[in-house]
Amino acid sequence: MVDPTGVSAAATKLTAANFRLRATSYSSLIDDLDAALPNVSVPTVVADGNRAATPCAPAAANRVAAFCWNSGDNTVPYWIPQGITTSADAYDAGNYEGAVAILVSWYDDGSDGIDRGIRVSFVDWSTPSAPTYRHVLLVEPYTRSDGKVSYRPVNLHAGGIVWYGHLLYVASTHAGFRVFDLRHLWQVSSTDSAAIGLQSDGSYQAYGYKYVLPQAFSYARSTAGGYADLRFSFVGLDRTSAPDSIVVGEYAYPGTGTRLVRFPIDYTDRMLREDADGYVRGTEAYDVSVTSMQGATAINGKFYLSTSDGDTNRGDLATFRPGGAVTMHTDSLPIGPEDLSYWASRDQLWSATEYAGSRSVFAVRASAY
Template identity: 80%
Template sequence: MLRRAALVLGLLLAVLLVPSPAVAATALTAANFRLQATAYSGLIDDLDAALPNVSVPGVVADGNRVATSCSPGASNRLASFCWNSGDNGVTYWIPQGITTTADAYDAGTYEGATAILVSWYDDGTDGVDRGVRVSFVDYSTPSAPTYRHVLLVEPYTRTDGRASFRAVNVHAGGMFWYGHYLYVASTSLGFRVFDMRHIWQAGTTNDALIGWQSDGTYQAYGYKYVLPQVFTYARSTAGGYANLTFSFASLDRTSTPDSVIVGEYAYPGTGTRLVRFPIDYTTRMLTESTDGYAHATQAYDVSVTSMQGATAINGTYYLSTSDGDANKGDLATFTPGGSVVMHTDNLPIGPEDVSYWRDKDQLWSLTEYAGSRSVFAVRASAY
């Protein structure tokens, strides 16, 4: 009986440890997915002259909130932290995207700073839509991270001709940092691009106002720093393909050349594609063809619903998928020419965007649901 029980237990464990059945993936004509850049904003110089400029290390060192230690339920977890109680519990700000200084530069630092960035969108349920904020987390001491939220803004010209800025109202489901640019996924547009060389210090006297005010100040809903949008990339397609939904995005520094992964969230319905665009490390912009477009170099329909994030590491795609607010998330892998394999329940409840820190073999992600929010890294090579 003991031998039989042991055999049954062994078979049960084997079943539990084997990944879920593979999901078929279909190759698409990559070059038919394209992006086109707008010109760099002509208002940046005017606002540079009107507002104090602050460096990235200056913002990172000016943290006014302290992260807490926590142990989210992620298999092969290497690192983690949680927000303070206010940010963990707030319902109208919802965390989504993640990137790090290892995306910005291969050395893993930006002007000496080691940081993790997380995007949050305001759902407006408290009566005000403040757009998107980005948490600049000082990760130079992983055991004691501090952070500060920075508001994303879009410069514009007022009717009186004065340069001002307004909130950026997007979902910000994914982002990546490359050189001095922060690329933020814009669901039905493509990318909104922000310039880290132009972080401005705003007034903090009124948390209900934004932009230039009659008293000569520039307010930002009470946030001390703002990061301006400087240009955008507009999506389009050829060959009869439907437009790609920019639900999330990440950087792949393991490809040659460096490249960008964009994917779609769908539950239920159509929209389960992953697309790769090349990016130029000399200009920090997507690689443009002679026709003025940046064309994708890989594209697949992976038939995976509820994708929340994706990146690629040495040719293999890594996908995070969610399963509601009561079930753990899944990590999936996919190598072109093969099928998607689901590793079920390996991520905490509510996983979102992902970002890879190559030198540490850390695949970073975060969770979104109020009351149980965390930021964590798992060992990528375990999958």
């Protein structure tokens, strides 16, 4: 545990290869829905923002950029923001087919009587002084009992996301990853805010959202060596490692589980890198004994962790290098910080906050830590 001075003992090294993932096959139903629905590009969705972000100044040390959602999204009680990634994760050049964007995941807690699953905000960041955005609903294709192909909501916490090439990885807390293919963004009828999927009139609905993004496949977690299952609470991309990798971590407060695991990712096909037996195995793993972790990434071998402290206290940023102590930069983040994403060319470490009434998206100068 971190002591009152902000410094703890070194993280405990774990046997990384004992943490495993295995991919399912790619969904054959996507082709059917491609034939039924118009396909649109990521730049089209990014440029089709229907909401304007607002300027704000969240209380973060070394803050270099920020915006807030419009008033409705800032206060809506049932949609809660969690994960963050950017077009600099997608490609090192910082844009995806010319679009410069920030993506933020939200989960629906169902408190208004409808559980819509997950939406992702596509934020146009090409003009940081005036960002616009549009929410896209994540969906899972399936075959109905009548044999017709439809889609349904994806009910996850979505605590962390990574955009890597054409794939969007979404952390699935008790399973591993759901993976969505950005080459198959579909425009739907979007007229019925209470309906989802194929309707009796032949239209496809998405709770009033104009675009949906389908799940293409998933990764299922497992462990060896007697290790408990890893909770996939959040995820961050590390483009400074060789090969590129993702860092997965656990939220725990109170309770067991404060582990971080690195998995390799392959830039040639955007998939996690498998061994000959079909498993993706961890290449680095630690128990950092830091509670309330909400996000993590690594930069040139140094790990960065965001931690929360309830809805009234500012969050902290923790850092450590393998073999060294974990240092807590107390109260350096706003209240309620979540996932982390690193924009290397801009020296920016991005995060988002979750609590209604004080939601923001912000970046701090990574090199300050």
